[in-house]
Amino acid sequence: MAESNVFTVLKSFSDSEVRDFRKFLNSPYFMKSKKILKLFDLLKRVKDDEVSPGVREMIYSKIYPGRAYRDSTIRNMYSDLNKKLNEFMLIENFRNSGLGRQKFLSAERLKKNLKEYIFPGDENTHNNQNYGSDHNYFLNKHFDEQSKFNFAVMDKKITKFNSINTELGYLEDSLRYLKLFFLSQITQSYATVSIFRQNYDIEVLPPTIKKLAEDLDPEKLRQLITPGDEYYYAVELYEAMVNIYRKPEETKYYYEYKNCFYKYAFRVSGDECSMHISNLASYCTGKANAGIEEFNNELFELIELTIKNKYYQNSNTEHLPHEYFRNFLLHGVRLRNFDWVNDFIHENYMKVHPADRENMKQLGFAYLNFNTAQYDEALKNINRITPDFFAFKFDIKNLTVQIFYELGYYEEALTQIKSYKEYLRKDKLLNMEKRKRYFSFLKFTENLVLYRAGTKNTDIGYLRYRISTHKSTAFKPWLMEKVMILDTKAKRSA
Numbered sequence: 115m116a117e118s119n120v121f122t123v124l125k126s127f128s129d130s131e132v133r134d135f136r137k138f139l140n141s142p143y144f145m146k147s148k149k150i151l152k153l154f155d156l157l158k159r160v161k162d163d164e165v166s167p168g169v170r171e172m173i174y175s176k177i178y179p180g181r182a183y184r185d186s187t188i189r190n191m192y193s194d195l196n197k198k199l200n201e202f203m204l205i206e207n208f209r210n211s212g213l214g215r216q217k218f219l220s221a222e223r224l225k226k227n228l229k230e231y232i233f234p235g236d237e238n239t240h241n242n243q244n245y246g247s248d249h250n251y252f253l254n255k256h257f258d259e260q261s262k263f264n265f266a267v268m269d270k271k272i273t274k275f276n277s278i279n280t281e282l283g284y285l286e287d288s289l290r291y292l293k294l295f296f297l298s299q300i301t302q303s304y305a306t307v308s309i310f311r312q313n314y315d316i317e318v319l320p321p322t323i324k325k326l327a328e329d330l331d332p333e334k335l336r337q338l339i340t341p342g343d344e345y346y347y348a349v350e351l352y353e354a355m356v357n358i359y360r361k362p363e364e365t366k367y368y369y370e371y372k373n374c375f376y377k378y379a380f381r382v383s384g385d386e387c388s389m390h391i392s393n394l395a396s397y398c399t400g401k402a403n404a405g406i407e408e409f410n411n412e413l414f415e416l417i418e419l420t421i422k423n424k425y426y427q428n429s430n431t432e433h434l435p436h437e438y439f440r441n442f443l444l445h446g447v448r449l450r451n452f453d454w455v456n457d458f459i460h461e462n463y464m465k466v467h468p469a470d471r472e473n474m475k476q477l478g479f480a481y482l483n484f485n486t487a488q489y490d491e492a493l494k495n496i497n498r499i500t501p502d503f504f505a506f507k508f509d510i511k512n513l514t515v516q517i518f519y520e521l522g523y524y525e526e527a528l529t530q531i532k533s534y535k536e537y538l539r540k541d542k543l544l545n546m547e548k549r550k551r552y553f554s555f556l557k558f559t560e561n562l563v564l565y566r567a568g569t570k571n572t573d574i575g576y577l578r579y580r581i582s583t584h585k586s587t588a589f590k591p592w593l594m595e596k597v598m599i600l601d602t603k604a605k606r607s608a
Contacts, residue, residue, distance in 0.1 A: 358397055479495045554584055
């Protein structure tokens with residue numbers, strides 16, 4: 115629905131983007147109707163009940179005073195405003211696309227047979243975010259060199275043997291950049307598929323993706339570009355990236371990848387830095403969660419580097435992604451470095467996108483308060499989160515079960531466990547291993563709740579044994595702590 119989309123998009127805009135969009139609407143070149151500008155100005159003041167009939171009628175009366183309300187008219191205006199929003203975002207993206215703009219400018223000048231189609235001194239060819247190499251840079255350089263070749267051929271400039279070599283040189287360079295583009299995309303696709311297979315329950319891969327996963331060979335990657343090439347570092351970097359996904363159990367490949375990134379970070383774009391630091395941090399998180407101590411410090415190093423150098427920023431966002439915020443604070447919680455966690459939340463929640471900011475702040479303090487035994491405060495934090503629009507529903511559900519247990523809210527805990535189990539059964543995306551871990555956590559917590567409530571005669575010593583020996587259980591340290599307390603009390607009273 116255009117109306118809902120308008121509100122969603124406008125809420126995602128920063129203050130400066132709202133101002134720029136108004137200038138866009140007010141421009142004689144883009145203005146379709148002054149009524150659209152008036153609609154926009156009215157919507158900026160709307161806070162609640164944005165799609166209610168009463169609000170629509172109020173807006174209509176401001177734009178068409180004295181006229182009978184027509185719902186179709188207001189719907190058409192929302193549709194027009196929605197189109198203008200999309201047009202504005204498209205132009206803004208194009209304006210900041212660096213070499214991408216040069217591609218379209220070259221094509222237009224080529225059609226008009228304008229020889230001065232390239233401006234080597236153009237300061238806007240690169241913007242700050244995309245300075246350095248990445249897949250967009252390589253693809254646009256491919257088109258750039260191809261345009262030089264096409265222009266020379268169409269302009270019939272090939273009159274001497276030397277000029278043939280020059281024009282073939284353009285073609286050679288265009289193909290070289292195309293190989294670099296292929297290299298970047300094929301390796302990034304491989305990494306993406308590997309991450310999907312780790313996180314989601316994917317039984318069968320599509321044939322092309324399956325063949326990619328089976329056949330990608332670093333030796334073949336090195337053959338794409340000669341070692342003396344100025345962009346050979348890209349081959350080294352992508353090969354190192356592939357290796358941590360091909361052989362995740364061999365930690366030496368992590369250090370090779372990390373050292374390679376540190377060595378060449380200044381040569382790649384902000385998008386590339388964001389991708390590589392994310393790969394390294396994800397690898398460290400997995401190893402730290404598996405109990406490999408050395409990766410705790412590695413992850414802290416990457417977190418501080420990411421925040422300091424703003425490696426979380428890329429062409430898609432200038433904000434700290436909510437998954438980064440969550441993973442970083444959880445690492446501090448895992449190490450029980452609560453002073454660091456408190457500082458991290460206060461210093462960084464405002465860097466998250468405005469739409470996620472308050473939810474992530476409350477989630478952060480929920481984890482902090484829960485792990486410092488301030489359970490009432492943690493529950494307040496949970497209740498302040500808007501769940502319908504929140505990415506981390508499992509975090510909320512897991513924390514809520516644990517908080518209810520700690521507070522002795524037995525009926526609430528059992529109700530939460532029951533609804534959570536049903537949620538797990540219906541979720542088709544969750545990785546099977548995670549599903550098993552969460553089900554085991556709920557089963558053991560349910561037994562603990564029933565034992566504490568006195569409604570089930572449970573051998574607490576045997577339950578302790580079952581928890582300690584179960585191989586696939588989420589929050590096992592917490593479960594062991596709770597069952598040991600109950601077991602000790604039972605032995606004292608015996």
